[in-house]
Amino acid sequence: MKKKVFLTRALQDFALKELKKRYKIEVHSGKSPISQDKLQSKIQKIDGLICFPYDTINKETLKLAEKLKAISTFSVGFDHIDTEFAKKRKIRVGYTPEVLxxxxxxxxxxxxxxxxxxxxxxxxxxxxxxxxxxxxxxxxxxxxxxxxxxxxxxxxxxxxxxxxxxxxxxxxxxxxxxxxxxxxxxxxxxxxxxxxxxxxxxxxxxxxxxxxxxxxxxxxxxxxxxxxxxxxxxxxxxxxxxxxxxxxxxxxxxxxxxxxxxxxxxxxxxxxxxxxxxxxxxxxAPHIGSSTQETRDKMAKITVENLNLGINAKKPIYSVGY
The missing domain is CATH 3.40.50.720 (NAD(P)-binding Rossmann-like Domain)
Structure with a gap:
């Protein structure tokens, strides 16, 4: 049975295609950033989460994550994630520095x-x-x-x-x-x-x-x-x-x-x-520091690979804390 992965927003088509080969995925299609209520509802039943820098992955949300093994954020920053609590729960956290x-x-x-x-x-x-x-x-x-x-x-x-x-x-x-x-x-x-x-x-x-x-x-x-x-x-x-x-x-x-x-x-x-x-x-400028086609494609590839590693209890390419 395929593991479940939730994305708070869509990635590029090639990245979604790669994810669909391995996982049962769901992509949030509503207003961004996703509401805490919806995120907390979804996080209870998933094995992996792909998020973005404007999402809030706090302690209260992570407490509800019964099966979560990996969080992969499409960003160089990770201050939107309570990485200390994630570490306590043995949830791998990956991010995408260097390429941007x-x-x-x-x-x-x-x-x-x-x-x-x-x-x-x-x-x-x-x-x-x-x-x-x-x-x-x-x-x-x-x-x-x-x-x-x-x-x-x-x-x-x-x-x-x-x-x-x-x-x-x-x-x-x-x-x-x-x-x-x-x-x-x-x-x-x-x-x-x-x-x-x-x-x-x-x-x-x-x-x-x-x-x-x-x-x-x-x-x-x-x-x-x-x-x-x-x-x-x-x-x-x-x-x-x-x-x-x-x-x-x-x-x-x-x-x-x-x-x-x-x-x-x-x-x-x-x-x-x-x-x-x-x-x-x-x-x-509307927060476009990493916004070139080449850079965003590289970020998507790393985001997917970080998730693949973390969800299988391996250290992501770029890992935070655990």
Whole structure:
């Protein structure tokens, strides 16, 4: 008898075809994210779960999982899953890091380019009929990237890859990380270690690449913004809750900082009534850091393989805790 697998949302056709060969699968087709009531109802009778970063797999839900052997999340983050409790219940948890490194670093750098050269702002001006005259010598100017200081907060896989992009643009790179790199690694990346406070004060662009944890929750707040240069920019492609969004709106409105490029938000999705959408000095992307065809296909393959391994009491390719 085939084991039962529930997906909170569909994967690509090739991945679903692979799953159907091995399991009896059910795909949630309603509103996303799935409601806790429905998830709790489904989780009681399944052997494997495939979820996404906006799903909440908490202790209360996992307590109901009588047969569950594996959770495979289609994401690099796993803060939406109570991994400690899953470990206690001997539920394998797999995730999909590494394969989305280039795509996310590319998007982070695209946001840097966009906010500094005001590309999206210009697009809006043209579409709204605001380009009435040929701009003069000092009209609608952006900023060069060369010789600007990029402060990378969290120099993991994505942060390191972003540093490579920035180096090609002759930017100065400083970073803050829980663990300092070796001198050889710093030399290779052209990056200098700094304290958190120094990075915040000295950077022309602060790019956030830390996971969302108790320690990083609301890490970037008004106290942080007031230390930043009023000519500086914030880029966030990590997790929305790392930044206090209310404080960010205030900082942007009052020109405490010059602008921001955001791919993630405290609550997603955001709508046109969100105060961020009313500001010209912010570029908004709908959480598309990993959203390239090549990357998403790789993520789907790993998601399926993680599930296959975990459901058979084997360690996933990328495993959390157990």
């Amino acid at each position: 490194t280039d795509a996310t670093a590319d998007l982070a750098f695209a946001l840097v380019l966009d906010v500094m050269r005001r590309v999206s702002e210009g697009d809006r001006i043209i579409r709204q009929g605001g380009w009435k005259i040929i701009y003069g010598a000092d009209d609608y100017v952006g900023l060069d990237l060369q010789e600007k200081t990029l402060g990378i907060l969290g120099l993991g896989r994505i942060g390191k890859t972003l540093a490579k992009r920035a180096r090609a643009f002759d930017m100065k790179i400083i970073y803050h990380n829980r663990n300092r790199l070796t001198a050889a690694q710093e030399k290779k990346l052209g990056a200098k270690y700094s304290s958190f406070d120094y990075l915040i004060r000295q950077s022309d662009i602060v790019s956030v690449h830390v996971p969302h944890t108790k320690q990083t929750d609301q890490l970037i707040n008004m106290k942080t913004f007031k230390k930043m240069k009023n000519s500086s920019f914030l880029i966030n492609t990590s997790r929305g809750k790392v930044v206090n969004q209310k404080d960010l709106v205030t900082a942007l409105k009052k020109n405490i900082i010059a602008g921001a490029g955001l791919d993630v938000f405290e609550t997603e999705p955001i709508d046109k009534k969100n105060p961020l959408t009313k500001l010209e000095n912010v570029v908004l």
